[in-house]
Amino acid sequence: xxxxxxxxxxxxxxxxxxxxxxxxxxxxxxxxxxxxxxxxxxxxxxxxxxxxxxxxxxxxxxxxxxxxxxxxxxxxxxxxxxxxxxxxxxxxxxxxxxxxxxxxxxxxxxxxxxxxxxxxxxxxxxxxxxxxxxx
DNA sequence: TTTCTGACA
DNA sequence: TGTCAGCA
Numbered sequence: 001x002x003x004x005x006x007x008x009x010x011x012x013x014x015x016x017x018x019x020x021x022x023x024x025x026x027x028x029x030x031x032x033x034x035x036x037x038x039x040x041x042x043x044x045x046x047x048x049x050x051x052x053x054x055x056x057x058x059x060x061x062x063x064x065x066x067x068x069x070x071x072x073x074x075x076x077x078x079x080x081x082x083x084x085x086x087x088x089x090x091x092x093x094x095x096x097x098x099x100x101x102x103x104x105x106x107x108x109x110x111x112x113x114x115x116x117x118x119x120x121x122x123x124x125x126x127x128x129x130x131x132x133x134x135x
Numbered sequence: 136t137t138t139c140t141g142a143c144a
Numbered sequence: 145t146g147t148c149a150g151c152a
Contacts, residue, residue, distance in 0.1 A: 046138055
């Protein structure tokens with residue numbers, strides 16, 4: 001599916017991502033330093049995050065809230081979903097993996113969009129970009 | 136106006 | 145992590 005191309009398309013700048021994830025720019029930049037995400041850059045060196053980046057950020061946030069440190073987060077993220085096969089093993093990893101589904105992400109994005117405070121111009125542009133993901 | 140990097144608390 | 149400075 002060419003869905004992956006859309007999920008990896010660099011679409012939003014720092015400001016949008018901070019609203020979507022509720023993380024601070026400081027945290028996001030730090031996570032990038034740690035190699036947890038690799039957002040694209042504009043010619044002006046501004047970060048441009050893709051859906052995948054936002055997804056990863058949300059997972060990082062989720063993990064951090066569970067008290068997992070950077071090292072632990074790296075462990076999970078470098079483990080491209082094995083969730084199916086592996087018979088139960090009450091690992092912290094499995095525990096963390098569980099609560100962030102794609103549906104959760106979409107639901108959260110919708111909620112965030114509706115809450116975006118009045119800034120007409122940009123908001124419309126953003127909704128236009130995201131709308132196709134909510135078909 | 137927004138984001139970037141680096142640095143200090 | 146928060147925040148400030150000095151640039152693009």
